[in-house]
Amino acid sequence: MASALRRAGLVIVALLCTATVITGPARADNPIVQTIYTADPAPLVHNGRVYLYTGHDEDGSTYFTMKEWRVWSSADMVNWTDHGSPMSVSTFAWASADAWAGQTIERNGKFYWYVPVKDRASGQMAIGVGVSTSPTGPFTDAIGRPLVRNGEIDPTVFIDDNGQAYLYWGNPNLWYVRLNADMISYSGSPTQIPLTTAGFGTRTGNASRPTLYEEGPWIFKRNGLYYNVFAARCCSEFIAYSTAPGPTGPWTYRGTVMPTQGGSFTNHAGIVDFNGGSYFFYHNGALPGGGGYTRSVAVEKFTYNADGTIPTITMTTAGAPQVGTLNPYVRQEAETIAWESGVETERASEGGMNVGWIENGDYIKVKGVAFGSGATSFTARVASASSGGRIELRLDGANGQLVGTCTVPGTGGWQTWTTVTCPVSGATGTHDLYFRYAGGSGYLFNVNWWQFNGG
Numbered sequence: 308m309a310s311a312l313r314r315a316g317l318v319i320v321a322l323l324c325t326a327t328v329i330t331g332p333a334r335a336d337n338p339i340v341q342t343i344y345t346a347d348p349a350p351l352v353h354n355g356r357v358y359l360y361t362g363h364d365e366d367g368s369t370y371f372t373m374k375e376w377r378v379w380s381s382a383d384m385v386n387w388t389d390h391g392s393p394m395s396v397s398t399f400a401w402a403s404a405d406a407w408a409g410q411t412i413e414r415n416g417k418f419y420w421y422v423p424v425k426d427r428a429s430g431q432m433a434i435g436v437g438v439s440t441s442p443t444g445p446f447t448d449a450i451g452r453p454l455v456r457n458g459e460i461d462p463t464v465f466i467d468d469n470g471q472a473y474l475y476w477g478n479p480n481l482w483y484v485r486l487n488a489d490m491i492s493y494s495g496s497p498t499q500i501p502l503t504t505a506g507f508g509t510r511t512g513n514a515s516r517p518t519l520y521e522e523g524p525w526i527f528k529r530n531g532l533y534y535n536v537f538a539a540r541c542c543s544e545f546i547a548y549s550t551a552p553g554p555t556g557p558w559t560y561r562g563t564v565m566p567t568q569g570g571s572f573t574n575h576a577g578i579v580d581f582n583g584g585s586y587f588f589y590h591n592g593a594l595p596g597g598g599g600y601t602r603s604v605a606v607e608k609f610t611y612n613a614d615g616t617i618p619t620i621t622m623t624t625a626g627a628p629q630v631g632t633l634n635p636y637v638r639q640e641a642e643t644i645a646w647e648s649g650v651e652t653e654r655a656s657e658g659g660m661n662v663g664w665i666e667n668g669d670y671i672k673v674k675g676v677a678f679g680s681g682a683t684s685f686t687a688r689v690a691s692a693s694s695g696g697r698i699e700l701r702l703d704g705a706n707g708q709l710v711g712t713c714t715v716p717g718t719g720g721w722q723t724w725t726t727v728t729c730p731v732s733g734a735t736g737t738h739d740l741y742f743r744y745a746g747g748s749g750y751l752f753n754v755n756w757w758q759f760n761g762g
């Protein structure tokens with residue numbers, strides 16, 4: 308019986324594999340990041356790129372053990388560049404723990420990152436604000452103390468068309484305050500938004516929390532309508548939303564954006580428009596080892612209904628379609644990744660990040676690479692404290708067509724960089740590019756960046 312079931316299972320697996328091959332391009336690109344666990348997405352569009360601010364769930368977490376925030380960016384919604392961690396709990400000298408869900412906004416050339424973090428002196432959760440002249444940081448503590456502190460979390464920030472900025476936050480309540488134009492101080496006092504069932508839906512079975520509002524507000528304005536997209540009910544959460552004619556209400560509950568799905572008992576929304584499309588960021592437990600404390604950020608493309616309502620969005624492994632293609636004839640960072648297996652990233656001595664922990668058989672996929680009339684050679688910036696290995700350049704699969712092989716020598720150190728170049732043939736048109744790493748046992752080499760030549 309067991310044997311028959313196993314055999315039947317193998318047949319099913321074989322059929323599924325066949326179906327996957329036949330259906331072609333529907334390959335997994337969600338979650339966005341595979342090198343670490345990420346949570347609480349907050350996207351920001353700036354100068355033709357989407358910057359994605361996230362938390363970082365530590366491996367093996369059994370609570371919201373989060374020490375730092377991370378930044379990623381993309382020009383095409385599928386290939387994401389790792390910018391490392393430009394802000395952590397230790398950025399805030401007054402904070403002791405809990406690098407939880409925040410949001411970044413740009414004003415007058417500065418980037419302000421509002422985050423909840425535990426205030427050491429009071430033991431209460433407070434909202435801090437980091438500031439940087441670059442969307443990728445590094446961020447410093449803008450004021451050296453909490454901006455607001457009332458034990459509640461999850462700030463979202465919004466600048467109205469008239470220039471008035473608002474900070475909203477809260478769990479179990481929902482608060483707002485009017486930020487001054489400097490973005491690091493406010494006028495008036497924190498004010499509660501009434502949590503009415505008309506405004507935020509009806510929760511059953513929890514007398515102390517009669518509405519669906521739980522946490523994680525994401526507030527923005529579109530076509531004159533104000534939206535509050537939030538984590539609803541607990542637990543497991545789903546994503547719901549309300550709308551209002553003004554930034555402080557009155558709010559009307561509008562229903563579900565994303566049902567409870569995906570193996571994490573929390574969820575957190577972030578929404579942006581980019582290059583004519585609308586994108587919904589969220590998190591789930593989709594990576595191996597994933598769950599409620601080991602989450603991963605993912606994204607879906609969606610279209611608002613004509614009346615401004617948001618359609619129900621479900622989690623997919625395919626993710627958003629690529630916006631355009633990736634140009635291989637300019638320097639691309641090795642840590643620009645659509646999907647990977649086996650690699651991690653770290654700070655590079657030359658600046659930015661590099662890919663490391665590369666072992667035989669590991670790979671990185673870069674999606675939609677436009678080779679055009681054909682590449683003639685490939686260059687990579689590499690380092691190896693061991694005896695190096697090989698970068699196999701393959702098309703459309705980790706075992707796909709081999710168009711070049713670059714040998715990486717030992718360089719005497721994991722941050723002792725050299726440039727290697729090798730010939731390429733057969734790379735024409737647009738393909739998913741796979742770097743498949745090969746060599747002996749142990750870690751082989753690091754890669755900082757790469758570039759094709761020719762085309």
Ligand SMILES: [Ca+2]
Pocket residue numbers: 649650651664665666669
């Ligand atoms: Ca590895």
Ligand SMILES: [Ca+2]
Pocket residue numbers: 640641642655658659660661754755756
């Ligand atoms: Ca790099």
